[in-house]
Amino acid sequence: MFPLLETERLILRELVEDDAQDILNCFSNAEVLRYYGQKSLTSLDQVKQIIRNFSANYDEKRGIKWGIEQKETCSIIGTIGFQDWSLEHKRAEISYALFPEKWGNGYAKEAVNKVISYGFEELGLERIGAVVFVENNASNNLLTKLGFIKEGTLRKYMYQNDIPYDTNIYSLLKKN
Template sequence: MLQTKELPEIPKIETERLILRKITTDDVNDIFEYASVPDVTTFVLWETHRAKQDSLDFVKFAEEQFDNNISIIFGIEIKNEKKLIGTIDLRNWKAIHKCGEVGYVVSKKYWNKGYVSEAMKAVIKFGFKELHLNRIEAHCEEENIGSWRVMEKCRMKFEGILREKVFIKGRFRTMKMYSILKKEWKEL
């Protein structure tokens, strides 16, 4: 199975409207623009960015995650705007099980425009074709309707409720779990 250390760098993936690519220090202003908005960070594990240094630290974190074979964090850039609007990552894959997990965050200005679904379909394809995964899963908070709708649009199947699975921002959160298997996947 392909591991990130076999990839010389984070690949660039193009879709109809997006470029998924490595994030760099040049993206700090765009990252801060969305990561400093409390509505955007309500359902993520990390805290709202309070200073651009938080966004710079995230860029360094993304690089370390890739270098240490933990995850591939792609920046989501709108082609015609040349603007980073969020990130999508493939993480927690296990070579022996050929399983991975996808997660994402996007600027509120770009919600409900199909960008996350478009990015997710591209990352699912990358996971199955390039990393040779058999299963890709995703979790979201039960209350995060927009997120589980993205999963359903990408033909992921609802597998169940994980009661009080994670402790985020001072309280336990119940998660919904979705997945798609390689044999169920067709070019989305």
């Protein structure tokens, strides 16, 4: 059963095909994708296939992706999850994206905190990593505030719109 997580203002839930339009709106937005390392999504069919892929990744214990739903509106305002999840090595990488109109309201911090706790307490992770564009000041600052340690910079590691970007690599280790 897919885990449902709840915070003060948010519900983190499984993405379903009915969410496709919201996901398309998010991941076709140039502001959202500016530091995401992904091409713009272009169709509902493409998004529905991605949602099915998320489900398969969870079933195969390779990743987990939640929709971030705002309680007061019952609408998706972004996504968060783990990819490159390794049961054997007890690690995963976190990624998240919010609609620009929701930036600066503490939603990312709220969602990231909840997912980190879930990763350490329920998934048995010992390490959570993050790869962030050097220019993405908001995410770099958020991760640092949450205790992530910058391990270094990966040069020309990700491309956005066919332009190479350097990324910072972060980790947070489980406190024993």
